[in-house]
Amino acid sequence: MSDTALDITLTVNGERVSERVDARKTLVDFLRDDLVLTGSHVGCEHGVCGTCTVRVNGEIVRGCLMLAVQCDGAAVETIEGLSDAGEVADLQAAFVARNALQCGYCTPGMIVAAQDLLKRATDAKSVPSRDDIRAHLSGNYCRCTGYQAIVDAIESVAQDRAKGMKP
Numbered sequence: 001m002s003d004t005a006l007d008i009t010l011t012v013n014g015e016r017v018s019e020r021v022d023a024r025k026t027l028v029d030f031l032r033d034d035l036v037l038t039g040s041h042v043g044c045e046h047g048v049c050g051t052c053t054v055r056v057n058g059e060i061v062r063g064c065l066m067l068a069v070q071c072d073g074a075a076v077e078t079i080e081g082l083s084d085a086g087e088v089a090d091l092q093a094a095f096v097a098r099n100a101l102q103c104g105y106c107t108p109g110m111i112v113a114a115q116d117l118l119k120r121a122t123d124a125k126s127v128p129s130r131d132d133i134r135a136h137l138s139g140n141y142c143r144c145t146g147y148q149a150i151v152d153a154i155e156s157v158a159q160d161r162a163k164g165m166k167p
């Protein structure tokens with residue numbers, strides 16, 4: 001570790017974490033290397049592919065474009081936290097049911113991004129269209145599936161969640 005290490009304290013998946021980190025370390029490297037939360041993947045490392053997507057203070061961000069030290073005092077949520085809380089259980093089941101993954105490398109980022117869209121839609125009491133889903137996932141690349149099954153899976157969850165909305 002360089003002499004530019006800084007002490008940070010943040011919440012990760014609801015647990016308070018205090019660590020000394022290199023000032024240049026990205027959030028996704030911090031999550032993976034220091035906290036062994038390896039569900040967030042590293043692909044392009046420059047903000048293009050979306051496989052490093054996590055939530056910081058409720059907003060989705062690219063974990064490769066944010067420094068860990070920028071998260072001092074923040075609440076970070078990863079795919080592990082969303083999964084353990086059951087928040088994305090229906091999305092995960094739909095991805096499996098519709099074969100919306102092959103190698104799975106993009107899948108954590110896809111699920112975190114999809115949940116962001118579906119949560120916003122629920123708050124607005126609306127149901128995202130296929131075009132909305134494609135637009136929201138336009139920053140998440142998949143090299144395997146051709147996207148059709150991913151959109152199908154998310155659309156099915158959007159419709160199922162909409163049935164549970166109060167009029």
Ligand code: FES
Binds near residue numbers: 044
């Ligand atoms: S690794 Fe972060 S966007 Fe590709």
Ligand code: FES
Binds near residue numbers: 101141
């Ligand atoms: S399933 Fe392989 S990159 Fe998406």
